[in-house]
Amino acid sequence: MRTxxxxxxxxIAARAGVSVSTVSYALNEQSTMPLSDATxxxxxxxxxxxxxxxxxxARSLQARSSQTIGxxxxxxxxxxxxxxxxxxxxxxxxxxxxxxxxxxxxPASQWVDAVRGYRLDGLVFIGHDDHEVPTELAEPVAExxxxxxxxxxxxxxxxxxxxxxxxxxxxxxxxxxxELERRGIRIVYYVRPELVSRSERIRERxxxxxxxxxxHMALRVVNTGITTERLRDFDTHKEDMASYPVxxxxxxxxxxxxxxxxxxxxxxxxxxxxxxEPVFSTARRRDxxxxxxxxxxxxxxxxxxxxLVYSRLPLDEAGRECARLIVAETESPDAHEHLLLPPALDxxx
Amino acid sequence: MRTxxxxxxxxIAARAGVSVSTVSYALNEQSTMPLSDATxxxxxxxxxxxxxxxxxxARSLQARSSQTIGxxxxxxxxxxxxxxxxxxxxxxxxxxxxxxxxxxxxPASQWVDAVRGYRLDGLVFIGHDDHEVPTELAEPVAExxxxxxxxxxxxxxxxxxxxxxxxxxxxxxxxxxxELERRGIRIVYYVRPELVSRSERIRERxxxxxxxxxxHMALRVVNTGITTERLRDFDTHKEDMASYPVxxxxxxxxxxxxxxxxxxxxxxxxxxxxxxEPVFSTARRRDxxxxxxxxxxxxxxxxxxxxLVYSRLPLDEAGRECARLIVAETESPDAHEHLLLPPALDxxx
Numbered sequence: 001m002r003t004x005x006x007x008x009x010x011x012i013a014a015r016a017g018v019s020v021s022t023v024s025y026a027l028n029e030q031s032t033m034p035l036s037d038a039t040x041x042x043x044x045x046x047x048x049x050x051x052x053x054x055x056x057x058a059r060s061l062q063a064r065s066s067q068t069i070g071x072x073x074x075x076x077x078x079x080x081x082x083x084x085x086x087x088x089x090x091x092x093x094x095x096x097x098x099x100x101x102x103x104x105x106x107p108a109s110q111w112v113d114a115v116r117g118y119r120l121d122g123l124v125f126i127g128h129d130d131h132e133v134p135t136e137l138a139e140p141v142a143e144x145x146x147x148x149x150x151x152x153x154x155x156x157x158x159x160x161x162x163x164x165x166x167x168x169x170x171x172x173x174x175x176x177x178x179e180l181e182r183r184g185i186r187i188v189y190y191v192r193p194e195l196v197s198r199s200e201r202i203r204e205r206x207x208x209x210x211x212x213x214x215x216h217m218a219l220r221v222v223n224t225g226i227t228t229e230r231l232r233d234f235d236t237h238k239e240d241m242a243s244y245p246v247x248x249x250x251x252x253x254x255x256x257x258x259x260x261x262x263x264x265x266x267x268x269x270x271x272x273x274x275x276x277e278p279v280f281s282t283a284r285r286r287d288x289x290x291x292x293x294x295x296x297x298x299x300x301x302x303x304x305x306x307x308l309v310y311s312r313l314p315l316d317e318a319g320r321e322c323a324r325l326i327v328a329e330t331e332s333p334d335a336h337e338h339l340l341l342p343p344a345l346d347x348x349x
Numbered sequence: 350m351r352t353x354x355x356x357x358x359x360x361i362a363a364r365a366g367v368s369v370s371t372v373s374y375a376l377n378e379q380s381t382m383p384l385s386d387a388t389x390x391x392x393x394x395x396x397x398x399x400x401x402x403x404x405x406x407a408r409s410l411q412a413r414s415s416q417t418i419g420x421x422x423x424x425x426x427x428x429x430x431x432x433x434x435x436x437x438x439x440x441x442x443x444x445x446x447x448x449x450x451x452x453x454x455x456p457a458s459q460w461v462d463a464v465r466g467y468r469l470d471g472l473v474f475i476g477h478d479d480h481e482v483p484t485e486l487a488e489p490v491a492e493x494x495x496x497x498x499x500x501x502x503x504x505x506x507x508x509x510x511x512x513x514x515x516x517x518x519x520x521x522x523x524x525x526x527x528e529l530e531r532r533g534i535r536i537v538y539y540v541r542p543e544l545v546s547r548s549e550r551i552r553e554r555x556x557x558x559x560x561x562x563x564x565h566m567a568l569r570v571v572n573t574g575i576t577t578e579r580l581r582d583f584d585t586h587k588e589d590m591a592s593y594p595v596x597x598x599x600x601x602x603x604x605x606x607x608x609x610x611x612x613x614x615x616x617x618x619x620x621x622x623x624x625x626e627p628v629f630s631t632a633r634r635r636d637x638x639x640x641x642x643x644x645x646x647x648x649x650x651x652x653x654x655x656x657l658v659y660s661r662l663p664l665d666e667a668g669r670e671c672a673r674l675i676v677a678e679t680e681s682p683d684a685h686e687h688l689l690l691p692p693a694l695d696x697x698x
Contacts, residue, residue, distance in 0.1 A: 006465060006493070051493075056466030057415065060406050066468075068417075068450065077439065078432040087427040090451050101417060101450045102439050116355060117405030119415075144355075144400075246652055281653040284633070299648045303595055304630040 007050045015046050023047075027054065060118070069093055069326050070111050070120040072137075073104040075128055080299060081273065081315055085126065085151070088319020096327045108137040115146050122147030122326045127154075131197060147329035149322050154198040163325040165318050165339045169199050169295070172311035172343035173206035176269060176293045177214065179309050179347055185267045185291060187218045191252065191279055192271040193226035203271055203295055222255055222268075224248050224275055245278040252282045267309070269293035276300060280308075302347050310346040317341060356399045364395050372396075376403065409467070418442055418675050419460050419469040421486075422453040424477055429648060430622065430664055434475065434500070437668020445676045457486040464495050471496030471675045476503075480546060496678035498671050503547040512674040514667050514688045518548050518644065521660035521692035522555035525618060525642045526563065528658050528696055534616045534640060536567045540601070540628055541620040542575035552620055552644055571604055571617075573597050573624055594627040601631045616658070618642035625649060629657075651696050659695040666690060 009027075013020045018039070025033040026043035060066045069089075077086060090100050101120065103111055114120045123146065125133060132138075133150045141148045141162055148162035180188065190207055193200065211219050225247060234241040252268065268283055268290060270276050276298030283290035293309045302308040321339055328335040358376075362369045367388070374382040375392035395401075409415045418438075426435060439449050450469065452460055463469045472495065474482060481487075482499045490497045490511055497511035529537065539556055542549065560568050574596060583590040601617065617632055617639060619625050625647030632639035642658045651657040670688055677684040 053462045053465040056463060056468035057406060057409050057413070059466075060468065064406070066406065066415075070448075076436045078436040080432075083427040083429075083432045086451065087425045090426065090453060094453070099419075099450045099452060101448045102435065103448060104439060104443070113402050114405060116402040117408075119405035119409065242652070245650065249653060277650060278653055285637075288634075301594065301626060303591070304598060304627055 007052045009052075011050060012043060012046050012052060015050070016043050018043065027052075064118050065121050065330075066119055067097055068099045068101050068120055069323075070101045070103045070114065070123045072108065072111060072123055072125045073102065074126070077102060077104075079128075081296070081313065082126065084315035085319040085322075088316035089124065089323050090319075091316075092320035092323025093327070096323065098323070098327060108134065109140065112137070112140040112144070112146060116144060121330045122149070124149045124151060124322045124326050125153065126151045128152070145333055147326060149326045149329065151318060151322055152199075160336065160338075163329060163336045163338065165321050165325065165341065167199075167313050167318070168340045168342045169202045170206040172295055172313070173203055174210055175343060175345045176295060176309055176311045177207070177210040177217075179345055180267050180269070180291065180293060181214055181217065183267075183291060183309075184265060186216060186265040187220060187261060187267070188293075189220045189222050189252075189255070189261075189266065189268045190271070191222045191224055191248075191268055191275055193224045193231070195226060195231065196228050200271065207269075220255075220259070222252060224272070225251065226272075245274075248275060249278040249282045252279050253286070256283065256286055263287035263289040267291040267293050269295065270298070271295050273298040276308075280305075297346065306348040308347060311343040312346040313343050314341045356401045358401075360399060361392060361395050361401055364399070365392050367392065376401075413467050414470050414679075415468055416446060417448045417450050417469055418672075419450045419452045419463065419472045421457065421460060421472055421474045422451065423475070426451060426453070428477075430645070430662065431475065433664035434668040434671075437665035438473065438672045439668075441669035441672025442676070445672065447672070447676060457483065458489065461486070461489040461493070461495060465493060470679045471498070473498045473500060473671045473675050474502065475500045477501070494682055496675060498675045498678065500667060500671055501548075509685065509687075512678060512685045512687065514670050514674065514690065516548075516662050516667070517689045517691045518551045519555040521644055521662070522552055523559055524692065524694045525644060525658055525660045526556070526559040526566075528694055529616050529618070529640065529642060530563055530566065532616075532640060532658075533614060535565060535614040536569060536610060536616070537642075538569045538571050538601075538604070538610075538615065538617040539620070540571045540573060540597075540617055540624055542573045542580070544575060544580065545577050549620065556618075569604075569608070571601060573621070574600065575621075594623075597624060598627040598631040601628050602635070605632065605635055612636035612638040616640040616642050618644065619647070620644050622647040625657075629654075646695065655697040657696060660692040661695040662692050663690045 009020050009023045013023045016023065023043055025031040026035055026040045027047060071089065073082065093100050111120065111123055115123060125137060131153060133153050140146065149165065150162060151165045152167060153164065154166060188211065211217050268279050270279055273294055273296040276292060276294045277300060280292045280300060283292060291307045291309060295311050297310045297312045300308060302310055318341055325337055358369050358372045362372045365372065372392055374380045375384055375389045376396060420438065422431065442449050460472055464472060474486060480502060482502050489495065498514065499511060500514045501516060502513065503515060537560065560566050617628050619628055622643055622645040625641060625643045626649060629641045629649060632641060640656045640658060644660050646659045646661045649657060651659055667690055674686055
């Protein structure tokens with residue numbers, strides 16, 4: 001282990017001609033030991049001059065707090081929507097004097113122990129596709145009263161012993177359908193994975209409900225070919241993940257060709273943001289009047305492409321709320337809140 | 350401060366009928382205190398049964414290491430190319446038993462003190478546009494021998510008292526020009542900011558050198574309107590940053606209209622990855638045969654759009670190398686390495 005040149009309390013004591021404990025009292029703002037203002041000032045000046053830095057770990061040990069929150073990811077942080085969430089969380093935590101540690105690919109129990117051993121003050125967990133918090137995390141969190149926030153885990157149906165932040169996917173669907181109706185769309189191709197996930201079910205129901213109230217708009221379903229099994233295998237079969245967008249583009253191309261859909265009244269609405277680019281590239285190649293919708297934004301910008309209609313998740317806000325809630329959780333064991341954040345429309349007016 | 354139910358050494362001692370120091374010796378793998386194997390086994394079993402977790406901060410204090418590396422960002426982590434770097438760094442650090450703490454919007458001196466006070470083991474700094482490491486960071490790093498790695502700071506011209514990881518932008522330009530030549534391109538619109546930065550100068554020189562060796566390919570320069578001053582003001586004028594892509598699209602549209610360029614032999618090559626989408630959207634609207642090049646990738650995928658020709662920076666590799674180098678820096682004060690990573694071609698074949 002490398003050692004840095006680092007002045008100690010002893011060095012200050014020698015220069016000031018006082019004892020090490022006097023130096024310690026003088027540098028500790030909380031100390032109640034009576035010392036003359038002159039002595040304190042001299043000691044603090046010497047500390048500054050020789051570049052003394054207090055031992056942060058010793059201070060953390062005293063406070064039983066590392067002022068650090070762990071963020072548990074079960075997919076790479078390079079997953080597009082994660083970055084905005086992480087940025088919101090960093091900003092929200094920095095305002096409260098906390099840092100963010102990114103943790104992944106580890107058994108969850110390790111990070112529970114890190115909180116119980118004071119190396120982390122709390123954990124924020126982000127699920128995907130609205131899956132529940134895994135049992136190996138939920139159980140010790142409840143048992144030990146670990147400060148914990150679950151993001152996008154669909155935990156808003158019942159009370160939990162931690163805070164939750166979720167997205168109101170149903171409202172997001174309604175926003176997109178209303179905009180498509182305003183634009184005179186009469187056929188909606190619903191491009192969706194065959195996943196058994198809570199958020200997919202919510203979106204499916206909202207699409208069907210929304211179109212049942214709009215009988216002049218017809219529904220066609222396009223399966224993307226993603227199943228729960230295939231999605232799980234993506235982690236081990238990177239080549240399948242890489243070829244999937246091209247495969248989806250071909251599926252959509254086939255459907256549009258066979259149907260001969262009228263591009264001026266047809267919208268392709270993606271349940272997944274990641275599907276927007278393949279669907280968009282295919283539709284544009286056929287005809288640039290097709291409208292492309294997304295229930296979870298996408299990487300292309302509606303400011304540049306007027307035929308994009310997005311429901312955009314409030315990712316930065318979600319990150320900031322996680323920061324606020326996890327800090328509240330560290331301060332009070334009963335601070336649980338359950339937030340449901342509505343998406344917003346993002347489309348050229 | 351919330352307190353968790355947490356068994357202590359005392360609880361174990363009471364159950365085992367031994368002293369607290371015996372428990373401490375038994376649970377410390379490094380302890381040389383002679384204890385019978387039976388006593389050790391009993392104490393460890395009780396510790397497991399009552400869910401004892403060692404105080405991680407106390408262990409860190411003893412080791413003078415938090416096993417945490419700080420990543421200093423001077424732009425939001427949601428900047429697209431940062432996410433892949435962060436992911437590479439998390440993976441590389443996890444393999445070595447370290448975590449990553451994301452730090453930004455703070456005076457750099459605060460994080461230098463965090464390393465000197467053992468709350469962080471080292472710092473990785475990512476610049477932007479190949480700018481130097483700021484003096485307020487470079488000086489204390491050199492003075493105190495702080496474990497430090499600078500990424501994309503263009504520090505490879507002379508020896509530094511820390512490790513550096515940089516991208517070989519010149520090679521990236523040559524890769525793109527060679528591919529454009531192969532595709533029969535005869536006019537290259539070079540879309541570039543008017544920035545005074547080292548990486549811009551390297552790319553400019555490489556474009557001019559590369560085209561001087563290809564006299565059948567003509568160069569046209571399109572300024573994007575980004576200057577050093579304007580880029581700095583983006584932080585405070587979010588609305589200017591939001592309108593910039595639309596403004597760039599209009600500039601490109603005007604140039605293409607006035608020039609009447611032949612789309613089948615014309616490429617628009619962006620110096621910045623962020624400029625690809627506005628340039629692409631404009632060119633496609635005019636004619637979908639235009640070729641779009643990028644010297645720093647972009648968010649659109651060449652697998653879906655055959656007329657995209659990218660030089661792609663090895664971001665994941667850069668993150669992994671930073672992880673390897675910063676851990677080496679914490680182990681040895683003379684472990685400095687200086688890496689120059691070459692980009693790769695990303696284009697449909």
